[in-house]
Amino acid sequence: xxxxxxxxxxxxxxxxxxxxxxxxxxxxxxxxxxxxxxxxxxxxxxxxxxxxxxxxxxxxxxxxxxxxxxxxxxxxxxxxxxxxxxxxxxxxxxxxxxxxxxxxxxxxxxxxxxxxxxxxxxxxxxxxxxxxxxxxxxxxxxxxxxxxxxxxxxxxxxxxxxxxxxxxxxxxxxxxxxxxxxxxxxxxxxxxxxxxxxxxxxxxxxxxxxxxxxxxxxxxxxxxxxxxxxxxxxxxxxxxxxxxxxxxxxxxxxxxxxxxxxxxxxxxxxxxxxxxxxxx
Amino acid sequence: xxxxxxxxxxxxxxxxxxxxxxxxxxxxxxxxxxxxxxxxxxxxxxxxxxxxxxxxxxxxxxxxxxxxxxxxxxxxxxxxxxxxxxxxxxxxxxxxxxxxxxxxxxxxxxxxxxxxxxxxxxxxxxxxxxxxxxxxxxxxxxxxxxxxxxxxxxxxxxxxxxxxxxxxxxxxxxxxxxxxxxxxxxxxxxxxxxxxxxxxxxxxxxxxxxxxxxxxxxxxxxxxxxxxxxxxxxxxxxxxxxxxxxxxxxxxxxxxxxxxxxxxxxxx
Numbered sequence: 001x002x003x004x005x006x007x008x009x010x011x012x013x014x015x016x017x018x019x020x021x022x023x024x025x026x027x028x029x030x031x032x033x034x035x036x037x038x039x040x041x042x043x044x045x046x047x048x049x050x051x052x053x054x055x056x057x058x059x060x061x062x063x064x065x066x067x068x069x070x071x072x073x074x075x076x077x078x079x080x081x082x083x084x085x086x087x088x089x090x091x092x093x094x095x096x097x098x099x100x101x102x103x104x105x106x107x108x109x110x111x112x113x114x115x116x117x118x119x120x121x122x123x124x125x126x127x128x129x130x131x132x133x134x135x136x137x138x139x140x141x142x143x144x145x146x147x148x149x150x151x152x153x154x155x156x157x158x159x160x161x162x163x164x165x166x167x168x169x170x171x172x173x174x175x176x177x178x179x180x181x182x183x184x185x186x187x188x189x190x191x192x193x194x195x196x197x198x199x200x201x202x203x204x205x206x207x208x209x210x211x212x213x214x215x216x217x218x219x220x221x222x223x224x225x226x227x228x229x230x231x232x233x234x235x236x237x238x239x240x241x242x243x244x245x246x247x248x249x250x251x252x253x254x255x256x257x258x259x260x261x262x263x264x265x266x267x268x269x270x271x272x273x274x275x276x277x278x279x280x
Numbered sequence: 281x282x283x284x285x286x287x288x289x290x291x292x293x294x295x296x297x298x299x300x301x302x303x304x305x306x307x308x309x310x311x312x313x314x315x316x317x318x319x320x321x322x323x324x325x326x327x328x329x330x331x332x333x334x335x336x337x338x339x340x341x342x343x344x345x346x347x348x349x350x351x352x353x354x355x356x357x358x359x360x361x362x363x364x365x366x367x368x369x370x371x372x373x374x375x376x377x378x379x380x381x382x383x384x385x386x387x388x389x390x391x392x393x394x395x396x397x398x399x400x401x402x403x404x405x406x407x408x409x410x411x412x413x414x415x416x417x418x419x420x421x422x423x424x425x426x427x428x429x430x431x432x433x434x435x436x437x438x439x440x441x442x443x444x445x446x447x448x449x450x451x452x453x454x455x456x457x458x459x460x461x462x463x464x465x466x467x468x469x470x471x472x473x474x475x476x477x478x479x480x481x482x483x484x485x486x487x488x489x490x491x492x493x494x495x496x497x498x499x500x501x502x503x504x505x506x507x508x509x510x511x512x513x514x515x516x517x518x519x520x521x522x523x524x525x526x527x528x529x530x531x532x533x534x535x536x537x538x539x540x541x542x543x544x545x546x547x548x
Contacts, residue, residue, distance in 0.1 A: 036455075036458065037457075037458045040458040040459065040461070040462050041458065043462060044461070044462045044466050047462070047466055047467065047469065047470070048466070048469060050478075050482070051469050051470060051472075051473070054473075054477045054478050054479070054482075055327075055334070055473055055477055057477070058334060058335040058473075058476075058477035059327065059331055059334060059335075061335075066331070068330055068331065069330075069331075187305075188305050188308075188309075190309070190312075191305070191308045191309045191311070191312035192312070193312075194309075194312035194313060194315060194316045195311075195312045195315040195316070197316055197319070198312075198315040198316040198317070198318060198319030198320075199315070199319065200319075201316075201319035201320060201322075201323065202318075202319040202322040202323060207323045208323050208326050208327060212326055212327065212330045213326055214326075214329060214330075
């Protein structure tokens with residue numbers, strides 16, 4: 001956050017929207033600065049895609065179908081590839097607030113005439129756009145050539161997936177934001193983040209589709225928001241979930257966005273109050 | 281190198297004290313780490329419960345494979361974790377302070393921070409090893425009992441050597457955060473599963489160039505008495521872990537030495 005003062009300059013000349021666009025742009029530019037990180041990041045993504053496509057190929061053992069699996073081998077490979085790509089596309093900085101609270105930098109953000117959560121969200125979008133152009137698209141091209149992943153034919157799949165991705169992204173963002181708000185009450189939030197990451201790994205469907213979970217676990221998983229982050233967009237994209245069922249899941253996703261958003265907003269208000277009481 | 285052992289020990293004890301200052305935080309971190317690893321383990325478990333085996337490796341065998349990785353990771357974290365933050369020492373200039381002391385700089389770095397989170401590794405690793413050994417009917421013969429600590433030491437040296445090499449790169453680049461992330465952590469993803477699921481070139485890579493397979497895949501063949509004729513190059517590889525560990529660590533230490541020379545010669 002080096003060029004903070006310039007953002008407020010544009011504020012008097014128009015509605016709040018250009019300010020947030022400015023944040024998106026700045027955050028995008030900040031990402032370009034790290035070239036080395038970029039190549040390592042791409043390599044990292046390839047490594048994961050390679051491991052999981054190899055894993056599913058080994059489990060299917062050359063056959064096209066597998067007993068107990070609703071996916072064909074080709075669908076399964078596509079699932080592994082796109083779940084990982086969606087996951088990479090949702091990479092976001094998740095402890096910005098914690099760091100700023102510790103250093104005190106957060107007080108500088110509070111005096112800006114913009115909504116702080118929206119400013120952070122804009123920055124996250126900038127980061128994400130950057131990830132799409134520089135990581136997801138190149139990795140998609142490599143994956144399509146190297147790992148037998150299949151793109152969907154129906155245009156509707158793209159539209160539905162785009163909506164599901166935006167909603168899933170929002171759910172993840174709100175969860176991350178909510179967890180980072182804990183830094184207002186706890187000095188060390190790393191532990192919370194580890195827990196969140198553990199839950200995310202297992203229940204988001206990023207690695208194992210929810211279909212493979214034992215039956216007793218499925219109703220429990222339906223009660224937590226994680227599967228709506230990756231499982232739903234990926235399943236829609238590969239055609240595993242279609243039509244009315246897809247629409248139903250999109251609606252549930254939307255409900256989660258509003259519910260979690262509301263909770264987060266209340267916590268944010270409480271956090272603000274706490275900071276002001278402490279004289280921050 | 282070891283004549284100043286009491287001093288290093290004092291440095292270690294000091295860093296443990298610093299960590300234990302916050303007991304609740306530590307306990308909470310431990311629980312969180314268990315969560316994190318259960319997430320990782322859960323993925324493997326779900327696949328195995330559903331499909332019975334991964335490339336011919338049963339639930340018990342996979343647990344043993346996983347346990348060997350996580351347990352040796354616990355030891356290497358305990359000993360070498362401070363290397364992950366080595367770039368901070370370089371950037372802040374603290375490393376220069378270590379160089380002027382009449383002690384081995386590497387041992388000073390290693391003693392500077394003490395990662396108690398390795399307790400979580402030990403808990404999960406030993407549970408997985410015990411469960412895996414029992415479930416797969418592993419027979420603890422005399423040879424296996426003797427070889428186990430030796431193989432473990434080799435596995436620790438491989439991981440420690442990798443961390444050391446990545447830290448040594450910092451002498452030239454001053455930054456190594458993303459390298460640590462990929463080479464030390466993400467690469468472990470490869471060996472959560474038996475490497476026989478990968479194509480020939482990747483198996484060769486994980487054996488000869490970046491020998492992670494010696495941490496758990498090859499020694500598991502010996503302990504679980506798996507058919508070693510299906511091994512990649514030679515059945516003898518199942519005993520190769522100690523040698524691989526020594527080679528990796530020696531090469532990493534040479535790189536570290538070269539790094540220090542470079543660092544001093546540019547006038548730091």
